[in-house]
Amino acid sequence: MKSAVETLSPTRAKLTVEVPFEELKPSLDAAYQKIAKQINVPGFRRGKVPPAVIDRQIGRGPVLDEAINAVVPEQYMAALQEHDLEPLAQPEIEVTKLEDNDVLEFTAEVDVKPDFELPSYDGLEASVEDIEITDADVDEQVEALRERFGTLAPVERAAAEGDFVTIDLVAAKGGETVEGGEVTGMSYKVGRGGMIDGLDEALVGLSADEEKTFDSELVGGDLVGEPVQVTVKVSAVQEQQLPDFDDEFAQLASEFDTAEELTADVRERLGRGKRLEQAAAARDAVLEALLEKVSIPLPEVMVTDELNARRQxxxxxxxxxxITMEKYLEDEGQTQEEFEADLDRRVRDAVAAQFILDKIAKKEEFGIDQAELSEHLVRRAQQSGQDPQEFANHMFEHNHIPELVQEIMRGKALATIVEAATVKDGSGNVVELKNLRPDGTIGEPEAESAEAESTDEAGDEAAAKSDED
Structure with a gap:
């Protein structure tokens, strides 16, 4: 085999491969044997038809096609290895010359990983914001804990923000109820939002057995975004009554004896969460600092596919x-053009990061063991809400294990550059970054994690007991 490569762009290559016919002989022999088992020729047993007879009966063409289909993928892979190319997609292959008993020539155009010089990634510097835990943050968590133990009591008054109401709701267009636009006996917290525009405003001031009609837009179904008339009727109003935050509540909702101890624990848990958020921000800042040191050409097809996937x-x-896209953009204070520009920037950074992490992993000669793969499989299953064994079976059956291995390798590369970096917060303090998992995610020390969970578990158990009582 002889091969040559032509660089069509920094991310696309064209291979020209020439295969002498003697190298096709094993594939031709296999093709004759396969076809011999498929045809019936008088005077010959099935599978024992000689090549010359096959040529006379069905022609040489089908044999050559069978042999070429078998040999081209093998020769293509060999050419990739010879020229040290890493494909990013399936190639576009064309047979350009076929001279029987002489030579086979084909070309293969394919997107490939770009070649670039790896910048120094040791001792990068980055900065993140300070950790700030306000009294308002603590109060919000305490309020949420009180709500978990709150009770609902019927009231003979109009609904106000924070009340729970039982409602019937009908959405109509042109006087006809839209498909899927009717609910009955639904419990809803006034002011919660996220259901349909205008609902909270309509509910405030309504008493039991009162209704109101307002204009809105559908947020789901085939008519999403279409204007509709919504009629909401209140059948009951309930007020949420929260327990006092005192020592008795602390003993009910946690393992602590006093409200002061519970408050201190809430603040400490918030601190742990903030530290994890800061560590994640530091990781991203270090990677961004590295990306700023190199210019990597990106395959536009890959960028477009990723853009479409993220947009979807x-x-x-x-x-x-x-929530409609218009509502989302309004809440974010973005125009459609700004959203698209931001998405494009983030996708291009993500694609470039993949290339640079792959190159670091290759340079560092990372490997993985079965325990690391198993741990990653379990974590991915948990993230997607699937049974770990079912998730693992799916990954193996559909040959996705190489993708998971690549994720782990990139994670190791990311951990390498992050743990060697110096990251400071706004006050000049060095941020601790020694808890990166092999897949590059931020971990929490086991003792702290267990301690953090204990309060939540105690609260859940006490809440369950309270419900039973």
């Missing part, structure tokens, strides 16, 4: 949350 993911999440 955003739209699906908004649809599940019952």
């Amino acid at each position: 993911n955003v739209e699906q999440q908004l649809a599940m949350a019952g």
Whole structure:
């Protein structure tokens, strides 16, 4: 085999491969044997038809096609290795010359990983914001804990923000109820939002057995974004009554004896969470600092595919949350053009980061063991809400294990550059970054994690007991 490579762009290459016919002989022999088992020729047993007879009966063409289909992928892979190319997609292959008993020539155009000089990644510097835990943050967590133990009591008055109401709701267009636009007996907290625009405003001031009609837009279904008339009727109003935050409540909701101890624990847990958020921000800042040191050409097809995937993911999440894109952009203070520009920037950074982390992993000659792969499989399953064994079976059956291995390798590369970096907060303090997992995610010390969970578990157990009582 002889091969040559032509660089069409920094991310696309064209291979020209020439295969002498003697190298095709094993594939030709296999093709004749396969076809011999598929045809019936008088005077010959199935599978024992000689090549010359096959040529006379069905022609040489089908044999050559079978042999070429078998040999081209093998020769293509060999050419990639010879020229040290890493493909990013399936190639576009064309047979350009076929002279029987002489030579086979084909070309393969394919997107490939760009070649670039790896910058120094030892001792990078970055900065993040200070950790700030305000009294308001603590109060919010305490309030949420009180709400978990709150009770609902019927009231003979109009609904106000924070009340729970039981409602019937009908959405109509042109006087006809839209499909899926009717609910009955639903419990809803006034002011919660996220359901349909105008609902909270309509509910405030309504008493039991009163109704109101208002204009809004559908947030789901085939008519998403369409204007509709919504009629909401209140059948009951309940006021949430919260327990006092005192020592008795602390003993009910946690393992602590006093409200002061519980408050201190809430503040400490918030601090741990903030430290994890800061560590994640530091990780991203270090990677961004590295990306600023190198210019990497990106394959536009890969960028476009990732853009479309992320855009679709955003739209699906908004649809599940019952929020239109227009509402989301309004809440974020962005125009459609600003959203697209921001998405494009983040996608290009992400693609470039993949290339640079892959190169670092290759340079450092990282490897992984079965325990690391198993741990990553379990974590990915938990993130997607699937049974770990079912998730692992799916990954193996659909040959996704190489992708998971690549994720772990990139994580190790990321951990290498982050742990060697110096990151300071706004006050000049060095941020501790020694808890990166092998996949590059931020971990929490086991003791702290267990301690953090204990208060939540105690609260859940006490809440369950309170419900039983």
